[in-house]
Amino acid sequence: MKLIDGKKRNTEEDFWGKVLIPDDSNGCWLWLGYTLSHGYGTMRYGGKNRRAHRLAYEFTYGQIKQAALVLHLCAVKNCVNPLHLYLGTPHDNAQDSINDGTMARGISHGLTKLKNNEVREIRLLASGGLSQRQIAKKFGVSKSSICKIVHYENWGHI
Template sequence: MTMEELREYVRARVRITPSGCRNWTLCLDKDGYGRAFVASFPETNRAHRLSRIAFHGSISDGLVVMHSCDNPQCVNPVHLSLGTQLQNIADSRDKERGGAYFYSGQENPKCVIDDDGVRRIRTLKRSGMTHSRIGAEVGCSKTLVTLVVTGRRWAHVI
């Protein structure tokens, strides 16, 4: 398939929205991204990546295709840019699209303990109390107690 044929393939499978997005009209994956299967590009199965290749050329290793419109269905090449995964994560956080995943500690709206609770968990553990009992006393799960005690969560709290 030539690049012009690839561009036509993409153009024929979109619906243009009032915002200028070109939404993919075929299959979507569980995250809402368009799915495309083109034999000439077996390594590319997300439609926005295929569109970026069709209209702007190859995607270098280590780069992701980012949406300025924040619409995973969109394949409009004007809305697509290249960046690193870290840039994509930062963009998502800056636009507050990441949910609780991006916020640690007390900033996370889903947190069940605060910094004082973390300190209390560590003190109770040093006194020999079991994780289950600490969780019951502090008001969190045994799993969270284990994560705090092992330093896999709330490690920033001294």
């Protein structure tokens, strides 16, 4: 830590001091500092709380555009090995989550209005001839949501 303007500030050296680099430097470099509840490392740097993998990328490759996301090739959330990181878009990030099996689905997604048993009931009602409009009204969701459930575009894992 360095004293800047009378305040203690983390440095790049402090950052790398919180990283476990294995003998095989091609493996994951694990962040040993503070981690958020969902597994990503974080550190206060430059007066802001920053994601550890984003800092690792910036320290290695230079400043990145604010809109760019730093994504993992290895799917290890607390990995900060610059060789395992790349820049991507929100779409790339969502696709990675799907491919890695880490995307929240169904009741695991915090914003869902339905439960697994209701999804099964929706499909049963639709196969029995009840209109999607009637089903949507019964469950308090949109007709397009019912259509996607019935055609397995949403809730395909149920």
